[in-house]
Every structure is written in structure tokens, then in C-alpha cells.
Amino acid sequence: MDTTQLFADLRARGIEIDDDSRRLSEYSFDASNYRIRPKAVVFPHTVEEVRSTLRAAQSYKIPVTTRGGGTSMAGNAVGHGLILDLSRRFTEVADIDIDDRSVWVGSGVVLGELRSVVERGTQGALTFAPDPSSLSRATIGGSIGNDACGNHSVAYGRMTQHVQEIEAITIDGAYLRLSPGGITAIDPKDTQSVARAEQLTAELRDLVQANLAALRVELQTIPRQVSGFHLGHLLPEEGFDVAAALAGSEGTIAVVTRALVKLVPRPPATALLCLGYASTIDSARDVMEILASKPTAIEGLDRSIVEIMRHRRGAESVDGLPRGEAFLMVEFSAETVESGREQCMRLLEAVTAQGRVTDAAVVTDSEARAKLWRVREDGAGLSSRRIDGKQTWPGWEDSAVAPERLADYLSELLPLVDKYQYSAFMYGHFGAGCIHMRLDYDLRSRQGRNDFEAFTREAAELVVAHGGSLSGEHGDGRARSELLSVMYSPEMIELFAAFKYAWDPENLLNPGIIVDPDAFTASLALAGTPKPGPTLGEVSVITETATMGLSIQSRTRLPLASPYVGNAHACIGVGRCRATSGGFMCPSYRATKDEKDSTRGRARVLQELTRANKNSLDGWSSPEVRDALDLCLSCKACSSDCPTGVDIAEAKSELIDEHYRGRIRPFTHYSIGWLPRWLPLIGHFSGIANAGARIGLLRRIADWLGVSARRRLPAFQSSRDIRRRLDEASFDSTGEILIFADSFTKAFRPDAIAAAARVLGDTGRTVGCTADACCGLTWISTGQREGARRRLARLIRKFDDGTNRDIVVLEPSCAAAIRDEGPKMVGGEAADRVAARVRSFSVAVDEAIQRGWRPSTTAPSAAVLQTHCHEHAVFGSGAQKRVLDAWGVPLVFESSSCCGVAGNFGFESEHFEMSMQVAEHSIVPALRQAPEGALVLTDGFSCTMQVSQIDPDLSGQHLALALDPARALAETPMEADE
Template identity: 55%
Template sequence: MLETRTRTSLLGELAAAGVPVDASPRRRAEYSYDASNYRVEPVAVAFPRTVEDVVAAVGACRASGTPVIARGGGTSMAGNAVGPGLVLDFSRHMHRVLAIDEEAGTVDVEPGVILAVLSREVERATGGRRTFAPDPSSKNRATVGGAIANDACGNHSVRYGRTSDHVAEIDLVTSDGARVTATETGLRATDPADSFSAGRAQALTRSLEQLAQENLGSFRLELGRIPRQVSGYHLENLLPEKKFNIARAVVGSEGTWAVVVGARMKLVPKPAAALLVCLGYEDVVDAARDIPAILEFSPAAVEGTDEAIVATMRHRRGPDSVLGLPEGHAWLFVDLDGDDPGSVRALADRLLARLAENGRLVQGRAAADPAERASLWRVREDGAGLSSRLASGGESWPGWEDSAVAPERLADYLADLRGLLAEHGLTGVMYGHFGAGCMHIRITYDLRSEEGREVFRKFTRRAAELVVRHGGSLSGEHGDGRARSELLPLMYSPAVMAAFAEARRLWDPSGILNPGSMTDPDPMDAHLALAGVPEREWRTSFDLHPASSASHGTDPWVHAVQGCIGVGRCRADSGGVMCPSYRATRDEKDSTRGRARVLQDMVRGARTVEEGWKSEEVREVLDLCLACKACSTDCPAGVDMATYKSEFFDHYYSGRIRPLSHFSLGWLPRWLKLTGRLSALVNAVLATPLGKVAAAAGGLTTKRALPRFAGAGEWRREVAEAGVLTAGGADGADSVVLFVDTFTRGFRPEVAGAAARVLAGAGQPVECSADACCGLTWISTGQLGTAKRLLSKAAEALDDGTDRPIVVVEPSCAAALRKDLPELVHTEQAKRVAARVRSFAAHVADRVSTGWEPSPGKPVPEQAVLQTHCHEYSVFGAAAQRTALKAAGVRNIVDAEGCCGVAGNFGFEAQHYEVSMQVAENALAPALRGAEGDVAVLTDGFSCARQVDQLDSSRPGLHLAQILDPGTARLSQPPTTQIAMSQRPLGQVTTPQ
């Protein structure tokens, strides 16, 4: 860390130059990590907006001797994007696609543009004729600058190669302030009128030419031998036969030569037709033995994964999360493409026939269905996170996750590697780019103990020796970084290592660019994030114990918050729901990863976050967490930030004055008992200017209309008007319990009646209860003592000695009873009740699967905008409502995939209103604006309904029960099912009259 005086001078110079910079303890905690095993605290983080900002930042660092670490999406698994100096985050502002030239086949970009965004923009601009090829699994959050830094490849590298195969020119800023452009034939000043840069380009060109001439033999013999030889510098591109391609030589230099500030990248034609063929094998070695045969069919991709990742996907996201997988214990995903679907299908048939002859294939099938294809690719793309916290309870880490060999040697290498793992008592979770010979293997190291770290060091060195014996590379995609740079002398001769060091010196004579990796590296076991965490007992209300002993005795709270390994899926701009606040602000602090990293520094007792449960940095980073729970499902590592926020707030506000909204909204069920008795008066007052005064006094926004409060008995009348008997109960093993929650009773009593009618029509006897509260509002505001008392009472009231489903109208309440109840109330009774809880949509979908047809004869809208409540999505799955709507005859369903922005109390709080509306712009607001004609807006969640009303009051949000409600057309017929309303424990079932 810099001396205080030098650090102050640096920050002052950056501020004077207008470079956005943040040196706060919280910000430094967020950027102390990437997706690797390492933690290195930076001096500060800068967010350049222009190239001039970069030049100024590099100049200030050169003057003070401060290291410079260029960073894109922060998804590096080798520690390439952390360092002890000034971090330059290019993803925040310098993320534009500047120009697309279809005729030339190039695209001009800034370094912070996300790879998936780049591909999407290119395809849109060219009518789908062209695309950008490199597609690593992190493509929806990794940047072009990062891909250039480590020569990223991706799933389709069998066809398209590495990033270095797709670079035309790279604009750079050197550590001495020159602005130069690396091209396919040399180096020039970016601005010809810039005499200093022109002179620097000429001198550097001469030096690099001399370096190549002095090392012709070693470069030709040792570099560029296999498709995925990414380790070290790519100096073979300086050879005469490579035409002195400096652009390609720069790729893979991991930010140690110069800072990338722009690039012209090459485009490729997009295939007209493609088909995914999924192949099942007994194990990964058998799968690897078939690679040479598969490559004969010219596939675009050959990816693989093992059964541990598939099992974890199904465990975390449900059995339907993986569709179309053939039998086996390891799988290859082979992407075939061509000019038309017929020829591609014929090619797939020939491939399957050939592999059947080989005798190793267990089962193979073509996944023609787009949903199956997307499901299978997601298994592979989420491999890094899924393998970190497995369904078995184990955990694994990177470190030797990126080795590569020639594809024809992959099977032998994997067989030897499995033996080496067994010798060290380790297990490797295997996935990766089988067709390119590149394996991503996450290994069950114990990086928390000195003994485990010694095993890590010994195994990694032995593994490096093994891959070199097989003619391979330490890295096939992720780069060397802090993880493997120390081992480069095992792979390269002293002459080549000396050339690497000289090349780096030529580019960066001041030695400030990304120190600690490539040449003169830090030891591979230095700066490990899991090392040095002090032993301490953190008392929690939530049961956070892991499913197995994989935590090696670590405190449950520490183990939980260390679940984030930095893969950064929470920073994606599409797909899933996580993370709504990041999608609104694009600030790392508002991502699930950013929050987790600050929590990890909290348990370390790091100087960035020193106050433990009372840490202001943690409170600040959790402030915009909507507690949507989406990360518990969408995060491949299963990080549950809603739970962590609730737990932290419970401790943080102990003995402190809470925000007013924690009383006005956190205690809402208590207030509803009062407003239910005085609903007419309360509603009248709220309709006057006094309503805004009352809202402001409660810490609520005055920009959002408050809902109408229902009378205490309205929900009972609604159920009674459903045309069923209200005296007596429903008994029998095939009956269901309809739980009318606090929100439904207090704000949407009409939904209770609709739900009663739908369930009655489903052919199961129904019993109705409202004799409990799930404690949701106390959970979301971190008032866990009250929440536990209410949940205990709920478990007691709902535990009737049967296995009958408990169908909950409000999805957030259903989620609280299903997930939070057993985690806060540690009894067998709580577990029994939680296992019975279903959301209304999930229960309807289950009945549809048995052949029941909802709402027969009832007119339904032609189309619907589907806003799935986040808690429904995360706890019960995203498919239930769509299944029910389709069964009812709704033909056109538009998914407003993402959080609505209200998320319980969040969107009603004054300080969060603006962000809540920004979140709505992610998906819901555009979906409503695009809806035309007879459209129903499905909002099972009360908070979602309030947001829809705020956005478009002409289209009120409807609960699924209201859309499926048979209504008065059914009431003329004698009821076939009785619904009994009770305010008693459900075990006391009365006999129908």
C-alpha cells in the first residue's frame, strides 16, 4: 500500500484531471477480488470516461510509482484483474460500440463493451448476417478488453479460434503516456500528429524486431504449438512468417504491456442453420477418446461437463432446469452448423452413427427444441459457479482450472490427471472445451488451512509438470495471472523466459502495469483470499450450516458469505432476474458480487471493513439490495443475498434507531389489523393531502399511490360469495389448505374469492385459513426476533398432522413459509409445514400436469404480459404461471423477465423510489408499453401489481386466480366442493353440514 502522502497526492492529481475515482474503504473491498482465489487490496478505483482520462490516470500513477491494473468485467479466474495500485474499471463508462463496417468485416469498440452486447449489436446492425465470434461462458458480463488481455476463446473456438484470431487493431496507452495502435503488420502512433507517440512507436518497433531476430529458433520451437497455447506472451506473432503481427502479440499480455483503450475487431458470417447434438458417456475420459472422431465432422463447438454440475443445476433450479439430457454420467455438447437445417440434421445422424460404432457412446440425441438447446448450453455456461458449491455439499476452487493439450491427447491427459488428483486426496469437477483440448477443472482444495494450501501448491506444480509432459499449456484460455505465472519456467526455456521479460520491459520500462504476474510473479499461494480469515463465532438467526462438512469447520456465516467466487453473472444485462439493482445503476456496489465481496472483507476484519455487524460499509452496499431472492437461484454459486441482508440488518440496527419505514412497512401486518377496522376512514384520509403527509411521516415516498385498505371482513365475504358453504371444513387426504395471507386479506380480498373458486373447480376439497402470518415484512427489514415468533406460531397453526398442500395466495408469503420458516425456526414442525407449502401458481401447474383443465368455457385474453414475482421465481420456479396460462388458452405470453422494482417495502421507501422505477425499466415497463389490444397483466405478487398500477393504471395487474376464475358463470351450478373458513388450528377439522 502506498504511503499516505503519496496516495493523497495521487488522488488529488486524478481529481484535478477530472478522472472519476473512488478510494473509499467500501469501494476498495469490492475491487480487492476478481473471480480467482486471490485478494489484493487496491489503492483506489478509477472509472475513466475517455481515453484522455486513461492517459491522465496512467500519468499520475507513473509519477507516484503506483501500479495500474486494467479491469473489464472482473471475471478473471487467474487473478489477472486484481493488484495493489489503481484499478481502472472500463466496464462502467467506456463500453460503446463505436462503428460497424459490414463490408470490411470489422467493428470499432471501446474496451468495456460486454461481449454478448457486442454480438447482439453486430447481428442487429447486419440483419443477422455477421456476428462477433469469441463466446466464453462469461460472455454476458466479460468485456472485449478482458478478452484481449487473456486471449479468451469460448464455446465455439473449435470453429473460430481465440480472440487473437479476431483482432485487427488495438489502441493502447503505454506506461510512459504514448498512444499507439498495434496492427497486423506493425505499430504506429494512434494520432499521426502526436510526435512523442510516433517516436515511441518507431523505437518500440525496432526493439521488438530485434527481439524476434535474436530468438527465431526458440520462438518457432516453443510458442504456438497447440490450438490453446495461451500461457506466456504470444511472441511467435513477431516472426517474419507472421508478418510482424503486433496486434496478435499484444493479445494475451494480461495488461502487463500497455492499457487497451480501443480496438477494431473482426466479424464472421453467422451460420444459417445450427443443431446441438448432446452425447452421453460413462465418464469424461471416454468422452475425450471420441474427440478425434467428432472433429472429423467439422463441428463449431465441442463442449463437455460431468454429472456433478448437472446434479447441482437440478438441485438448485429444479428438475426441469436441465432438459433433453441423454443417459450417462458425462456429456458432450456438439454444435453443428451449415447452410440449411436438412443438411445439418443429416450430418448429425452420420455423427451419431459413427460414434455408436466406436462403442463408447451411451446415448446421443439431437436437441432440436430451442428450449432444450438453451437449457443444455446454460449447464455448460454456468459450470464455474455450479461446481463451486455442489449439490453434494462439497466446494471446489480454481487454480488448475485451465490447462490445455492437443485434442488427440486429451483422454490420456485426463486419465493421468485423475490419478494425480487421487494421489493428493483431491476431486476434480471437470468441464470445458473438449474439442480444443482445454479443460476447466475445479478442485476440492482446502485453501483455508496451512496444510490444505501446501497440498494446493504441491499438486499444482505436479499438474504443471504433467501437462508439459503431454505437450500442453498451463493455460488454454484464462491466462497465467497470479495462479500460474510462477510455473512458466516449467513450460518454457530460460531463453524464452528472458525474451518474455525483455518484451515486458520494452513496453513498460517503468514497471507499473499489473505487477505480480507473468514475469517476476508473486508466489501462487500469496494473497489467497481464504487465508488469514480470523476464527470467530458469528451468531446468526438463520440456519446457515452447509449441507456437508466441506466448510472444514468454518463458521457458518463466514462460509455462507464466502460462497461468492466472483463469476459475475449478477452483472449480466439479460437472462434471469439477478441482479435488478445492478441492472439499474451499473455500479459494482449494487451487484450481488459487490455486496458479497464487502461481506467477505467484513468477516476478514480487513481495514476496508472493520466494524463487523456494525459496519457502515456493509450497510451501504446492502442498501439497494431489493431482497428479491433471485440470486439464490440465478447465481451459479447459490449466493442468497436477501438472507444475508436480513441477518446483517438484524444485528446492525440492534440498539440503533431504525429507519421509519421499518416501522411503517416492517410492522405492516400489525397496522392492517387496525386499518381493517377503520378502512373507510383510513382510505378517505389517504385520498386527501393528509395522505402524503402520513406517507412522508412513515418514511414512504409521496410519488407512489398508496393502496386501498380492505375492511376486516372483506376476504371472508369474498370467499363466501364464491358459492360454497362457509360452515364446516374439508377433510381427507386429497384436500388442500388455501392460506389467505396478510397482503391478500389487507389489500386484495377479491383474490381470495377467485382463488377459492379456482381451487374448488380443480376437484379437490379445500379448507381456507388465515390464522397465521409468515413474518415477511419483519424478515425483509431485519427484525428477526419478531419474525421467528410469528413463524413459530404459523408452523403450529398449519401443522395439522397431514401432508395436504398448503396453497398460499401471495407468492412472497409462500416463499417465506417455504424457505425462511425452516431456516429461522429450527424444529421438525417447521420443516414439515415448509415442505407442504406451494404458491398458488405452482399448485395450479401441478394440477394441470394431472390433466385438469383450468377455467373450461371461460373466455380468456388472447395475450398476457407475465410479471413473475421474484420470490415465486426463486423458490418455486419461473414456469408455473406460464404453464397455467397456456392450459387456460392464452396464446401469446410476453415474459417481463425481471424484478418489477417494488419488491415489498423497497419501492415504497422514499430513498428508493427512483431506483425502483429504474428497475422497472429493465423489463416490466417496456413490456407494458409494447402491449396492445386485449392484454391481461399477470401479477400474482401484490408489490408487482402496485408497480403495474404506477406504470399504467389503465391495465391493472391481475392475480392468476382472477384470470382463471370461473366467476359467476359457474355460480349458477350447485357447488361441488366446500370451502370452510376457520380461525383455528387446521388440525381441528369440522364435519361438513
């Protein structure tokens, strides 16, 4: 497949095409079990560029795979030739037609973003209904390709029911409109497209007329019959709806550029009934009774999903569930909350009479409902990794039967799972008879793949025996297309082929899927790869020897053979890092919208290191790896927001550590990376240091060395001022709480230390303080892991004092380092004990509030909240918000992503621009929306610096200073005078 001339032709036309090795690594995977390395990725700007690309590909006989969010679990977004990525630029949403309840939308628009636009544009009157779990990153084009639906399909159906017209381009460049009734050219003067539209219309009508019986008997037999082409929509009684027939074609027919989609009324109110059962099969037997009450959703999940949610998100994340081993979540839409509650109560009475329900909960509070829905939605994503760390995989994750046969199907499917000794995480759209399950296949070994093949063939026979479909919404892709002959007659298989070749006679659009399928055991990504082991590089082993009565610790560095970097292997392509709202991940992707800057893109590049048998030293030297990781802010949000817990910050730190060991490092590694080492010295010469920071020549020199001249630098506090601030409060060395005054708080805002002591003392507990330690955070972020390990080890020895008192760390990133990195980098029971005692300041205050304490200071009328990304990753982002709620702050403008500084990243010359782009995503809008005089809460010092960079007149404040009881005392006389 010689592509040299093709690429030259496309570039000559100004079409953006990328065949860089790093780019190909990013697009070799989707969210499935498959890996296929493409020849290049094309990012078209216009419809004409898509037409030119397709014509050129046809001319050179190069396959084309269209891709949106790349979240396919069936392998229909990877291919051998060109990848056509429409997610970056085909993102226009036209004006909403409120009367017709419809809107034209580009194929690259993300479903969740479309929903937000529609709800804002109609003042909440209308919405877009399809809501798959990938709502935050799946695109319109991809969702049409898979015929996606989601939780509310019992009320709203599949994407098929929401697509009214489609604008698409065939492999030969014809630009067509597909509608109920036929196919027309977009431009009536475009003779090629006019002729192609007429030809296709005639061929499809003839095809349907010659096969009426098969189409009526074999297709559209159950609600979720997604497998194969949806040719039933071409029947005369269906109005020859070519747009609906294209849904579910998985990019094998034409390239969708735009679609007219239907909008639906947004329910005024909803209520949720959650039912507990002794088994999943019991829950399935109640589905038909529940369907009769006409709910908008019936979602099922088993206890395995609940347990993984409890393990990864904490016990409070699932405390709203009733008792049971399996659960159904039934939602009703209504005019009022009360009428929704009544519908729930009537249904509860009816299903309780059946004798299978073990417990139930009726939930109408919006926050409580959202919390329960997160169990279903987040738990499904988290199920990609078992509690013991073993990964689970798709492959048989999307089968469907008629709802009335669901229980019987499960009663045979679950024993089949047991037969192959798999463990299953199961959930699904029970109201539509669709089952999602992830299984812990062994896809690395030959025997494991043989078992995978045997199980899948048996499962296919089983679902067909129950009148079901291989796929209920994810499509056939590479995972199931080979098995369509089990589900359909030879006549229907031939009919599918005739439909495909009418559109794409040379089989260039997404070949290997649906028609002339590849084997579902081909191109498996894990085939032959080693199992993940310890991280790359070397591990330090601590040994103790007794000499002259003294216990002496020594450290030995042992090489590791594993080719894996960090836990990048855990990425399975879910793509939540491509979401543009919700959670903190991934700030650089939100700024660039480039796959290379997503957690997934970075992980895929690192996974390719494994295949190339490169070690970490080679990896960091390679341009593709450095380019992939360059814009990683090391914010660690991926470690918590990614369903599989991929921690790119850790991988980056390890790679840099390996690469620079024994070498001269960049200046910033010694300046910013060693900053806690320099701070005591600078404190003695703070006046000189602060004056030097204002000298242009020195700033330009520093900029050349790597510290941005455009970044506002903090004012260093003098050693005398630091001591004076610490002396303002008296500390009890045996206090019930120990405050750790970290290097940054001491050097830049020591007033927060005394304030924190007063706040914690006001909660009724005695307070101690220590400042003589360092967590090594800046060494970690600059990849100086041995230096970090030594500092963490010293800190742990100091803090492991035999008590259980809380250790409150004022800088949240330092708190996160001790809690998260201590056990990983130092290890041992002492590290675990210390980690368990560590609290960020906001967490400590939140716990005091839960015990009944309330702040004595006057609450501000509004606040802007920027949670530090490390605090979000390790402690969660809810503590500060709960404190503000308890304090009585009526308006909170929350920044829901990284501020953009993230430690050393935002201070580096090469990253200043990206730092400010990241700020524009969240903290800048929050500051703009807030009224003048609002409290700007920035516990993280880097966040404080970013606020001052955005607006020099604004000052971010630590929560300790905002709650300081001394401020309340200062306010009292003023109030009396008034």
C-alpha cells in the same frame, strides 16, 4: 507507496477516483483465489483521462491494473496500486461494417451485449463468435487480455483470431493503434505517440529477428497455447500482427481502450448430438473422430456437473441427457435443421462403431437444445460448491493439451487428483483439448496450502510432459505465471521479459504477472481465515419441559462466535450478478452499473468484516456496509441466480436485526414492517385510512418519517367487504387443497381468494381455506427476525395438521417465506413438512395443467407477465409462463427482472427513485411493447402496485382472477347474443 499527491493531482484534473474503504473491498477480489487491496479505483470517462491517469501513475511509480468485468479466475484483475475500471463508460459500439464484417467496440462492452447489438443490427445475418461462459459479464478488453474463446472455439478459434486492430495506451500515455504490420499513432500530430510507435515497432522487429528459431519452435504448438505472450504473431510469416500479439498479455503491456473485431455469419440452423460414456477418459478418446466431422463445438462434462445441476436446479433440468457417467455435447451448424440432424446421425454411426458410446440423444428443438447447453454452462458455475456445501476453487482449472493427447493426459491427471484426496468437478472444451476443473483445496490451513502448492507443481510438470499449456483460455495471472519456467526455455522467458519491458520499462502495468511473477501461493484470499460457521449474532434454541402434564416450549438465545454474515462467504466472484439480462439478479446493479450494487460487491464488503474481526453490530454501523447494502431490494434473486447461492437479503436482515436489537428502529420498521399487525385494525376504519392517504399534509409527514409521498398507496378493503368476499365461495374444511389467505391478499384484493377457490375447484379437487396466520415476511425484510420467527412457528404449528394436502398461498412472497424461511428460522421436521406442501398459486395451477386440466375462460390475445422475484427465487419463474402457454395466450411480453418495489423497499422515501429506475429495466419495456388491452399478470401485490405507479390507467391482475371460471360463465351469454 504514498498516493496522497497522486490522488489530489487526478482529482484536480476532474478524474473520478475512489479510495473509499467500501470501494477498495469490492475491488480487492476477482473470481480467483487471490485478494489484493488496491490503493484506489479510477473510473475514466475519456481516452484523455486514461492517458492522464497512466502518466500520473508513472510519475509517482504507482502500479496500474486494468479491469473489465472482474471475472478473472487466474488473479489478473487485482493489484496493489490503481485499478482502472473501463467497464462503466468505455461501452460504445460503432456502426457495423457489414461488407467488411467488422465493428469498432469499446473495451468495456460486455460480450453478450455486443452479440445482441450485432445480431439486431444485421437482422441476424452476423454475430460475434467468442462465447466464454462469462459471456453475460466479461468485457471486450478483458477477453482480449485473457485471449478468451468459449464453447465454439473449434470452429471460430480464440479472441486472437477475432481482433483486427487495437487502440491502446502505454504507461507513458502514448495513444497507439496496433495492427497487422506495425504500430502507428492514432493522431499523426501527437509527436510523443508518433515517436513511441516508431520506437516500439523497431524494437519489436529487432526482437523477432534475433529470436526466429525460438519463436517458431516453442509458440503456437497447440490450439489452446495461451500461456505466456503470443509473440509468434510477430513472425514475418504471420504478418507482424501486433494486435494479435497483444491478445493474452493480461494488461501487462498497454491499456486497451477500443478494438476492431471481426464478425462471422450466424448459422441458420444448429443441431446437437449428446453422447454418453462410461468415463471421461472414454469420451476423450473419441474426440479426434468427432473433430474429423467438423462440428462447431465439442464440449465435455462429467457426472459431477450433472449431479450438482440436478441438486440445484431440479431433476427436470438434466432429463434430456443420455445415460452415462460422462458426456460430450457436439454441435453442428447447417443451412437447415434437417441437414444438421443428418450430420449428427452420421457422426453417431461413426462413433458408435468405436464401441465407447453408451447412449446418445440427437436434439434439434431449440428449447431442448438450450436446456442441454444450460447443463454445461450453468453446471460449470454451480460446481463452485459441492452438494454437501463444501466449496471448490480454481487454480488448476485451465490446462490444455493437443486434442489427440487429451485422453492420455486425463489418464494421469485424474490419479494425481486422487493422490491429493481432492474431488474434482470437470468440464471443458474437449475439441480444443482444454480442461476446466475445480478442486476442493483447503486454502485456509498451512498444510492445505502446502498440498495445493505441491499438487500444482506436479500438475504443471504433467501437462508440459504431454506437450501442453498451463493455460488454455483463462491466462496465467497470479495462478500460473510462476510456473512458466516449467513450460518454456530460459531463452523464451528472457524473450517474454524483453517484450514486456519494451512497452513497460518500469514494470508498472499489472506487475507480478507473466514477467517477474509473484509466487502463486502469495496473496491467497483464504489464508488464515476461519472456516464458515453459523450465522452472526444469536441463535434461538427451543427446549421443551413437562410441567403438570403439559409440554411447555421455551426459547433461549445463545451467542455465536462465527464472524460470517449469512452465507456471503460463499461468493467466489463469478460475477453473474453483473449480467444485464437473463435471470432476476441483481436489479439495483442493472440500474446503476456500479459494482457496489452487485451481489458480488456486497458479498465482498461483508467478507471484509471477517478480516476486520467485526461483528454484525459493528458492521451495520460502518458506513461502507450500510452503503453496500442500502440499495439491496431484498428480492432474493441472488439466492437462486447466483451460482454459489449467496443470499444478500438474508445477510441484510441479520445485520439489521443485530444492529437494532434493543434500540429504537426507523418508522418504516413499525409501519410497513408491522403492516400485517395493523391491517385488521385498519380494516375497521378503511374509509378514514383511504381518505387520509389522499391528504397532502399527512403524506408529507409520512414522507418525512420514511414512507414515500410519491408512491401510490393501495386502497384498504373494509372488514365487511373482506368477509363478504370470503363468503362468496363455500370452503370445505377437509378439502384436498388448503388455500392460505395471507394478510396482503385479504386486505387489498380479497376477491382473489374466492376466485382461486373456484379455479382450484374447477380442477376437480375440493378446496379448504384459512386466513388465521402470518408468515412474518415484513418482519424478515426489516430485520425483525425474532418477531418473524414467532409468527412462522405459529403458522407451522397451525398447518402441520397431519395431512399431506397442498397449501396454496396466493401472495407468492408469503409462499416463498414459508417454503424457504420456515425450515431455516424455525427448523424441525414440522417446518420441513409444511414447507414441502406449500405451493404458490401459479405452481398449483401448473401442476393441475400437467394432470390434464385446462382453463375454461377465454384466453386474452396478449399478456404482460411480471413474476414476483421471491417466487422466482424459491419456486422458479416458469410456472406462470407454462400456464399462459397451456391457456393459449399467443403473445407474452415477459418482464425478466424485479419490478422495483420488492416489499417495503419501493415504499420507502429514500428508495423511491431507485425503485423506478429498476422498473425501467424490465417491467416498463414489457408494458410499452404490449398491445392495448393486454392482460397484465402480477400475482405479487408489490408488482401490482408498481404497475399502477407506472401507469395509473393499468391494473395488474392476479392469475386467479384471470382464470376465474365465474368470468367464463359471465362471458357465455355475451357470446350467445352475438
